[in-house]
Amino acid sequence: MRVVVDLNRCQAYAQCCFAAPESFALHGPEVLVYDAAPPPERRREIERAVQACPVRAILLEVEPEEAGSHG
Amino acid sequence: MADRDRILVVGASLAGLRGAEALRRHGHAGPITLVGDEPYPPYDRPPLSKRVLTGEARADRIALPSRPGLDLTWRLGTAAVGLDLAAREVALATGERLPFDRLLIATGTRARPWPNAAEAALAGVHSVRNRDDSERLRGALAAAPRRVLIIGAGFIGCEAASACRSIGLPVTLADPNPTPLASVLGTRIGAAVAAMLREAGVDYRPSTRVEALESDGEGRVRGARLVGGGTVAAPVVIVALGALRNTEWLAGSGLAADAGGVACDGQCRVLDRDGRAVEGIAAAGDVARFPHPLFEDGPVALEHWGHAVAQAEHAARTLLGQAGAPYAEIPAFWSSQFDVNIKSVGLTNGADSVAVTQGDFGARRFVAVYGRNGRTVAAVSFDQTRWLPAYAGRIEARAAFPPILGATDQGRVAPADPGFPASPARG
Ligand SMILES: Cc1cc2nc3c(=O)[nH]c(=O)nc-3n(C[C@H](O)[C@H](O)[C@H](O)COP(=O)(O)OP(=O)(O)OC[C@H]3O[C@@H](n4cnc5c(N)ncnc54)[C@H](O)[C@@H]3O)c2cc1C
Ligand code: SF4
Numbered sequence: 384m385r386v387v388v389d390l391n392r393c394q395a396y397a398q399c400c401f402a403a404p405e406s407f408a409l410h411g412p413e414v415l416v417y418d419a420a421p422p423p424e425r426r427r428e429i430e431r432a433v434q435a436c437p438v439r440a441i442l443l444e445v446e447p448e449e450a451g452s453h454g
Numbered sequence: 455m456a457d458r459d460r461i462l463v464v465g466a467s468l469a470g471l472r473g474a475e476a477l478r479r480h481g482h483a484g485p486i487t488l489v490g491d492e493p494y495p496p497y498d499r500p501p502l503s504k505r506v507l508t509g510e511a512r513a514d515r516i517a518l519p520s521r522p523g524l525d526l527t528w529r530l531g532t533a534a535v536g537l538d539l540a541a542r543e544v545a546l547a548t549g550e551r552l553p554f555d556r557l558l559i560a561t562g563t564r565a566r567p568w569p570n571a572a573e574a575a576l577a578g579v580h581s582v583r584n585r586d587d588s589e590r591l592r593g594a595l596a597a598a599p600r601r602v603l604i605i606g607a608g609f610i611g612c613e614a615a616s617a618c619r620s621i622g623l624p625v626t627l628a629d630p631n632p633t634p635l636a637s638v639l640g641t642r643i644g645a646a647v648a649a650m651l652r653e654a655g656v657d658y659r660p661s662t663r664v665e666a667l668e669s670d671g672e673g674r675v676r677g678a679r680l681v682g683g684g685t686v687a688a689p690v691v692i693v694a695l696g697a698l699r700n701t702e703w704l705a706g707s708g709l710a711a712d713a714g715g716v717a718c719d720g721q722c723r724v725l726d727r728d729g730r731a732v733e734g735i736a737a738a739g740d741v742a743r744f745p746h747p748l749f750e751d752g753p754v755a756l757e758h759w760g761h762a763v764a765q766a767e768h769a770a771r772t773l774l775g776q777a778g779a780p781y782a783e784i785p786a787f788w789s790s791q792f793d794v795n796i797k798s799v800g801l802t803n804g805a806d807s808v809a810v811t812q813g814d815f816g817a818r819r820f821v822a823v824y825g826r827n828g829r830t831v832a833a834v835s836f837d838q839t840r841w842l843p844a845y846a847g848r849i850e851a852r853a854a855f856p857p858i859l860g861a862t863d864q865g866r867v868a869p870a871d872p873g874f875p876a877s878p879a880r881g
Binding site: 385386389391393394409413416445 | 498500501505510511512515517518519520521522648759760763786787788790793794795797819837839842
């Protein structure tokens, strides 16, 4: 998977950090750091993070072979 | 336009990729080819000066996501070297000529090199613009050098200083201005960044010019000599002197393209030497110089991630004959350093006044608002991002500056001279 967060849009609400704690974290009060290439087994939680973000700042792409293996 | 028109995108990075996606999203069914001189598919640059340098992220794992099924043809590792407007062809370094019906120019910028070529070529001298740069520099930092010298306290220099400190490396940061980020934030607000640098243990040298890089006699850098005497011993030097626009390949094409970028109109259509818009050719991202309705001093070029995305979308619609109102996206960027989130909306260029309107400047959690001729033109937040959308609205509405009391959480709003350097000094 590939992930990019539009950090102009991100308001540091940290919803993604609760939904996918292994892939998103806040450093200091507002600096969002994230894994841009999380492993396929984290797909469900990353998708939850995408949905949870109140400002829709997270963009996710699932590579075709991964999409296949998860139905 | 014809559905089968061939669209060529030159520059395969953020603006090129987002432009190609927008072309598909807005209905273009014909062939789209992307030409990029880097060997890699589009990747995200912001981590290159941040978490790639600390080793927390890897340069080969920051590819940009994109929508599946775009059916794009990629020509990576291939530079465009010329544009023939009459024949509507782009010449490639391989000697091929690629014909096009529509063209999107998105060749971005590159790092401004250290001005002395022999010194710049010394082993241990780095810049930070692309994957290879950042990977090489990461390797040098991982070897725990005695000291790192960073030349230039702009965003990339400060972010690199932050990365070095967070992995415990001694850092000297030299810049000719009195504070970091002086040309973007002014020295009044830049002082907050100076305090951050010092607290983090950076040996920050304001008002300091590097005169020359010194060789160890075996082709490696061993440090630098400063103007007015003094030396800094450092086996790793990071040159962070800003960017140069990649327009050389357009020389002689008849387009108005030079060191200031590719000139465009408000619809991202490129202009020819006589200032006429050229049909079917648009530009977007770092390389484009264009009139922004919020900035009346003339065309600007913006080197911001969000701008590359938004302008690429607009340029794509122009190429498809679907453009509406001129491009007017409010400029915005972020930077993170020392775990502080610095964000900005609007343009501080030419601001004559600045005031802290929210939060606590001393604690570095605040919003500073910039004014020009009594109008609000920009806002910058340090760990106070949630205020920015409101200020973006004020900037777009050209609201009065200073803001009225009560619109802020300050007991007193005290506008001050922002302290921009007379002519932004480099290196
Ligand atoms: C280290 C770094 C950190 C950054 N951090 C931030 C940040 O925190 N926040 C923020 O808002 N912005 C940040 N930016 C800025 C942001 O990344 C840029 O604004 C964005 O990359 C611009 O995209 P672009 O596609 O216009 O240009 P570029 O990303 O420069 O892409 C242009 C592409 O075209 C290629 N090219 C050039 N000439 C040719 C040619 N003749 N033929 C073929 N290909 C060519 C280049 O090699 C490159 O791949 C950062 C930039 C860097 C370098
Ligand atoms: S949920 Fe969205 S706004 Fe909140 S921290 Fe994550 S990306 Fe940012």
